[in-house]
Amino acid sequence: MRLCVPVPCFFKNVDFVTAVHQIKELGFDALETYNWKALDLDAVRHACEETGVEFMSMCTTEFCLTDTAKRKDWLEGLKESCAAAKKVGASKLITQLGNDTGAPREEQHANIVETLKMAKPILDDSGITIMLEPLNTLVNHPTHYLWSSIEGFEIVREVDHPLVKIIYDIYHQQIMEGNIIPNITKNLDCIAHLHSAGHPGRNELQYGESDYKVIFAAVDKAGYTGACGLEYRPLMDPIESLKEAKRIYG
Numbered sequence: 362m363r364l365c366v367p368v369p370c371f372f373k374n375v376d377f378v379t380a381v382h383q384i385k386e387l388g389f390d391a392l393e394t395y396n397w398k399a400l401d402l403d404a405v406r407h408a409c410e411e412t413g414v415e416f417m418s419m420c421t422t423e424f425c426l427t428d429t430a431k432r433k434d435w436l437e438g439l440k441e442s443c444a445a446a447k448k449v450g451a452s453k454l455i456t457q458l459g460n461d462t463g464a465p466r467e468e469q470h471a472n473i474v475e476t477l478k479m480a481k482p483i484l485d486d487s488g489i490t491i492m493l494e495p496l497n498t499l500v501n502h503p504t505h506y507l508w509s510s511i512e513g514f515e516i517v518r519e520v521d522h523p524l525v526k527i528i529y530d531i532y533h534q535q536i537m538e539g540n541i542i543p544n545i546t547k548n549l550d551c552i553a554h555l556h557s558a559g560h561p562g563r564n565e566l567q568y569g570e571s572d573y574k575v576i577f578a579a580v581d582k583a584g585y586t587g588a589c590g591l592e593y594r595p596l597m598d599p600i601e602s603l604k605e606a607k608r609i610y611g
């Protein structure tokens with residue numbers, strides 16, 4: 362499994378192009394980010410091509426699939442974000458699904474599926490994969506609708522499009538569901554990317570209750586060929602933390 366570096370987690374006071382080169386020097390070959398609007402997309406793409414570091418993913422501009430009143434905004438944001446992803450050379454986008462509106466869950470679930478089906482022409486035109494992210498509601502995101510990876514997999518299968526997948530965040534799902542290895546390995550057809558952090562604390566993987574060596578070995582054995590983003594808040598010096606992650610898991 363490849364390890365992917367989320368740039369904002371480790372390079373808070375470094376410009377993005379410099380971060381690309383530092384990631385390469387540290388021995389990593391993949392990165393991701395969140396807000397793409399602040400980037401010089403051409404300069405970042407050039408840096409990635411120069412270093413051989415793959416720009417794996419970034420976020421959509423809108424996170425609002427539960428509410429039909431915001432559907433147009435999400436679809437327009439998706440189109441804009443797909444164009445930006447193509448420009449920078451990223452193959453995937455992450456979207457959160459938005460807050461629980463208070464409507465019956467089956468209604469919100471249906472809204473999400475319908476909006477994603479409406480997004481198919483945008484995805485087909487761009488070739489970009491959209492990844493839905495279930496988040497924990499017990500620690501970090503109390504109002505978010507989608508907390509269950511199981512429901513996320515159901516949504517992906519209902520939409521039934523090869524460019525609609527799940528980003529499975531092991532940290533969030535350790536909090537909400539546990540059962541990490543079976544839930545990943547039995548649903549690889551729905552998963553395009555992984556995220557990781559130690560729980561509790563959302564810090565280095567080795568400081569949490571989950572044995573990531575065991576998880577990664579099982580996921581590799583199951584045939585997962587994607588990457589895992591190190592999406593944690595380092596307690597160590599950020600560069601030393603990445604070096605240690607590479608040593609332990611890389």
